Amino acid sequence: MGLSFYMMRYRITGIQKLQNQLFTDISVGLENGGLALLARKYGAICDRYLRMSRTVAWHELTVASRAALLNIEGWLHWLQGKDHRFVQLQRIFESQRVVLSPRFRKLPILLKIRPGEKLYHSIKLVGHFILVEISLLTFEWNVQYFEALARLLFQKLSRRKIPREILHQFYALQEEELSRSPRMAATVGSDPRLERLFDELNHAYFNGKLPKPRIKWSARVGRRQLGYYDQVKHEIGINPLLRHPEVPWYVLENVVYHEMLHIYYPPYIKNGRRVQHDRKFRALERQYVHFEKARRWIKHHFPQHLKRGWID
Numbered sequence: 001m002g003l004s005f006y007m008m009r010y011r012i013t014g015i016q017k018l019q020n021q022l023f024t025d026i027s028v029g030l031e032n033g034g035l036a037l038l039a040r041k042y043g044a045i046c047d048r049y050l051r052m053s054r055t056v057a058w059h060e061l062t063v064a065s066r067a068a069l070l071n072i073e074g075w076l077h078w079l080q081g082k083d084h085r086f087v088q089l090q091r092i093f094e095s096q097r098v099v100l101s102p103r104f105r106k107l108p109i110l111l112k113i114r115p116g117e118k119l120y121h122s123i124k125l126v127g128h129f130i131l132v133e134i135s136l137l138t139f140e141w142n143v144q145y146f147e148a149l150a151r152l153l154f155q156k157l158s159r160r161k162i163p164r165e166i167l168h169q170f171y172a173l174q175e176e177e178l179s180r181s182p183r184m185a186a187t188v189g190s191d192p193r194l195e196r197l198f199d200e201l202n203h204a205y206f207n208g209k210l211p212k213p214r215i216k217w218s219a220r221v222g223r224r225q226l227g228y229y230d231q232v233k234h235e236i237g238i239n240p241l242l243r244h245p246e247v248p249w250y251v252l253e254n255v256v257y258h259e260m261l262h263i264y265y266p267p268y269i270k271n272g273r274r275v276q277h278d279r280k281f282r283a284l285e286r287q288y289v290h291f292e293k294a295r296r297w298i299k300h301h302f303p304q305h306l307k308r309g310w311i312d
């Protein structure tokens, strides 16, 4: 093919949607001549990856990788086709880079798709690059979602406090996308099981007097958070991770009970701060019969579930 690759390392993950070829990671080491040639030929995207070069010898590649390499030229064309999602994403992130603080503004952005089922994105500095990892799960979501994501991640990288509007907009778009996806619908949204649980706890602990909120599984819940009560919407959201069969029933009960307490014992303002979990709240919390057991389980097992991601 006229290019002298002598060392190269990359990985292609098979995904049917993308004709069984999804670019996840490429880092290439080339002779200088080859680098220049390739960069000229395939432009900025290629150039960016080439500069990230980390090298692995030819003989270290798997047979499949070697075979795929022989088709690298066609593959690079495919990769930078005008409508290719990857190129689109790159453009979106470039267009949002103005929010970056000056010290990061000039750095090249490297996008990587994180395979797997985790709804988790990240951003970090790697050498002189900004590495953005995007969850494969969201790969085909709306452009607006990625614009919001880019703003959010860039604020994060700049270590700025993320403005409320940016957060809200992002989560709203995320929920919208989640509700559209049939695969996610099974883990996010309303569920008679949660409704029943609310009724039972209401009966057992609150004389059935607590006004019933909307209650649902929600991916809006922060990664480390188990649930929330939104006073404005009168809505309880529960982390969908707690739906996993390995999570004991009393853990889920405990979390729902905790959020119910926020309805029963609303937060108040003291010295300009919002107080939610004061001593009285903590005492009420202990009235749940399996409180200690549930707490212990959460402490020891929940972090492992977190590693597996939100949706299981």
Ligand SMILES: [Zn+2]
Pocket: 258, 259, 262, 276, 277
């Ligand atoms: Zn709470």
